[in-house]
Amino acid sequence: MQVRLVVFGRQGAGKGTQCELLSERFAVPHISTGDMLRAALKDETPTGLEAKPYMESGRLLPDDIMIRLIEERLGADDAENGFLLDGFPRTAAQADALLELLGDGIDLAVDIDVPVEIVKERMVERARDDDTPEAIETRLAAYEENTVPAIERFADAGLLYRVEGVGAVDEVFGRVVSAIETRLGEG
Numbered sequence: 001m002q003v004r005l006v007v008f009g010r011q012g013a014g015k016g017t018q019c020e021l022l023s024e025r026f027a028v029p030h031i032s033t034g035d036m037l038r039a040a041l042k043d044e045t046p047t048g049l050e051a052k053p054y055m056e057s058g059r060l061l062p063d064d065i066m067i068r069l070i071e072e073r074l075g076a077d078d079a080e081n082g083f084l085l086d087g088f089p090r091t092a093a094q095a096d097a098l099l100e101l102l103g104d105g106i107d108l109a110v111d112i113d114v115p116v117e118i119v120k121e122r123m124v125e126r127a128r129d130d131d132t133p134e135a136i137e138t139r140l141a142a143y144e145e146n147t148v149p150a151i152e153r154f155a156d157a158g159l160l161y162r163v164e165g166v167g168a169v170d171e172v173f174g175r176v177v178s179a180i181e182t183r184l185g186e187g
């Protein structure tokens with residue numbers, strides 16, 4: 001059963017883990033813009049070099065670059081029948097572009113909801129190169145300012161399912177899977 005899914009969640013909400021499990025469960029490619037950009041940075045491609053200062057400071061890249069990147073990626077053969085978007089859209093403009101590009105081609109957007117205080121605790125425990133305390137604060141602030149409005153676009157379109165993200169990995173996974181199966185059963 002394939003699905004076209006968007007997954008939202010603050011950094012530290014366990015989104016990456018859930019996305020890996022979901023991608024396997026529904027046999028769809030896990031498209032993470034953060035992973036794509038980190039790979040581009042490592043390979044020093046033009047996009048990677050452009051992304052570097054933004055990623056290091058935790059700021060969002062310009063919408064036009066991201067929209068171009070995701071349009072290209074969604075045009076690839078493996079995304080034809082389903083995909084899981086992780087890290088895109090991050091702004092209302094990106095959400096509008098995606099909804100315009102795909103129309104009713106999105107089955108569901110899932111928001112893995114974990115309160116800010118809890119994700120902050122989790123994030124100090126894990127270390128990633130771009131996880132300086134300043135970058136963490138900047139990314140969480142960008143989420144409230146830019147990504148919450150993007151999530152609202154999916155709520156307005158009747159496509160949003162909000163899942164309680166505090167709990168064991170398999171518990172949260174179970175909640176997300178049943179929301180997706182219910183939605184696919186409706187269609």
Ligand code: AMP
Pocket residue numbers: 011033034035037054055056058059060061062066086087088089090091094139
């Ligand atoms: P992530 O691993 O999803 O947290 O992404 C790491 C970094 O890549 C972010 O802090 C941004 O600098 C950049 N990035 C990833 N996705 C996007 C996006 N959709 N829009 C703008 N910047 C992004």
